[in-house]
Amino acid sequence: MSAPTPVTAQLTPSSDKKPVEAAVEEFQFTDIPGVMTKMGWKESARIMQRWFDGVPFVMSRREKLGNLDVAQITQEKLFDDLDFDWLTAASPHTGGVIKELIAKATNPSQYNELIGRQKGLTQLAPGLLQFMACMRALGVLDEKNQDFVSGTFDYSALSATGLEVLTQYNFRPIATSTSEKKNNPLDDVYGALGGFVVKFAVTKFTTTSKTKKMAATLQIEEVGCYVRDTYEFLNDGSDDQLLGYWNYDGVVKPSVYAFFTEPKTYEVDGQIYHKVTNNSYNEYREKYGKGGDLFVYSTVKKLPVSIHHRFTADDFAEFSQRSIKPKVAP
Secondary structure, eight states: OOOOOEEEEEEOOTTOSSOEEEEEEOOOGGGHHHHHHHHTOHHHHHHHHHHHHSOOBOOOHHHHTTOSOGGGOOGGGEEEEEOTTHHHHHOHHHHHHHHHHHHHHTOOSTTOTTTSBOSSSOSBOHHHHHHHHHHHHHTOEETTTTEEOOEEEEOTTOOHHHHHHHTEEEEEEESOSHHHHHHOOSSHHHHHHSSEEEEEEEEEEEEEOOOSSSOEEEEEEEEEEEEEEEEOOOOSTTOOOEEEEEETTEEEOOOHHHHHHOOSEEEETTEEEEEEEHHHHHHHHHHHSOOBOEEEEEOOEEEEEEEEEEEOHHHHHHHHHHSOOOOOOO
């Protein structure tokens, strides 16, 4: 990190006629982790400092979107110890959204929004189709014979990156739309993640093969949820994304006018705040040879559930028609 640049200011006490010179530190965007710590933004400060200290790494847009094998992510590029429960503890706003999402995920109805059936033209909802594809890859779903292999399966010891590969079935973006960004309060979750994705994976389930009298069955006993995000400073197109106005006391959101005009400084209640953008970080990395983009995963929150599905021949046929076929190695 670069040291703040001292500037000279003249101070004239009321009892003196001759000005007195004093050194005043000019705010640098590299001071932001310290400001975050001062504001109680513990995780925001930790992840930003990790970025500043990292070896240079510029994430590609393809990697940002998750089009990569997570097993290939090296530990130096992985920030994977973010406590999932911190989402609710650090932000009442985000916490309320997460609680509503968890209620949907644990709904025992066969029409569970995230891993159930849907009424209408198609019977199997996307989340259930995706998990059936996971079971096929695990050797649990026998597509040819339209059946399951009987067994009890426990993946509850896996980390988020492990579940991402094996049993992840659905996700929900949080605070990614324009209206959400506008209404999102400035807090530790906003500072660390901005918009992010909560993903769901099955961690415990039991399958039973079909018989002459009974259909093949799936009993989901536990699901896990976790955050997947990236910490990078990629710009969309040629626009340099504004990240707020900062000074030694904190951060403020600019007015609508300032948001579009983006002045270098912004005054609120007599205090001057300084513009920080994505390119502030990109230029720092280029100049100092530090600054590593990160793949972010939280810990896995385990949720006991009781979701039961019976699968008919029509269900398996629908799965075969609608699911993404596994790639065959050349």
